[in-house]
Amino acid sequence: MSYSSVDPGTTHRFRLVIDGVSVGEFTGCTGLACTVEVEEYPEGGRNDSMLYLPKRVKFPPLVLTRPLTQEAEKLSQWVMDSVNEARQQTGQVAALAPNGEVLAKWDLQSVMPVAWHGPRFDASGLGAAIEVLEIVHHGLFKAGTT
Template sequence: MPSDLDPGSTIYFTLTIDGESLGYFNGCEGLASEVEMEHHQEGGNNGFVWQLPSRVTHSSIRLTRPLTPDTAKTAAWISSVATGITRPTAQIAALRADGSVVARWGLIDVLPVRWQGPQLDPASPGVATEVLEITHHGFTN
């Protein structure tokens, strides 16, 4: 199969905030938006109900990965919120195993919402993972 048609069977993700990489992630969920609809019933017209778009909402995005040295960059970004809120732009790119880009999403006005570190339990020797949750005000190119 030609590489430009490969859907990307092994995908990982990168997150960059204002051009600075926060590293690679192996899970990404929540890339979604929804248009809320208002329903308006017109008097004397019983054949249908007008459906009018009102606002667009965007869900939070959760990125997961095993612990890496890039965790320090993530912690620094989250800590920066305490000293003043700036709403940078961000970009999430889905990459194939060879590093080529499958898809890319630009995000407007990004803020970290939550970071969850690993559960360090000697009784369960699984991979230590972290979860970063971010919010945004919409998609861009």
């Protein structure tokens, strides 16, 4: 299946790569966003408009979710290793087509995990056991630059 024949509406997997190593694939990803804080500056002599000067860009945490897989132990170990080593890591989130092709990707700088929630087990429930990873980062960047 070629890229042009992939229906973007069927994207349902996201791959997280940290420092070039895949941490796993996820079925949900929220937080790919940014907000620019602006300073309003009244333009002299004009009462009908304002100038908006950018001050700071904020990035919300990324929250990745997936049903329990055999990679659960690998993910929780990566979280603990990252916290214990306290080093700057680069990351990448890639949206995958059903055939595994990368539809889009976002490179992240200074990635750090801030929460991991293992699956909640409930024998009476019908839903899948879900694990959740929450990471923060210092922004998006183009590959090859920092």
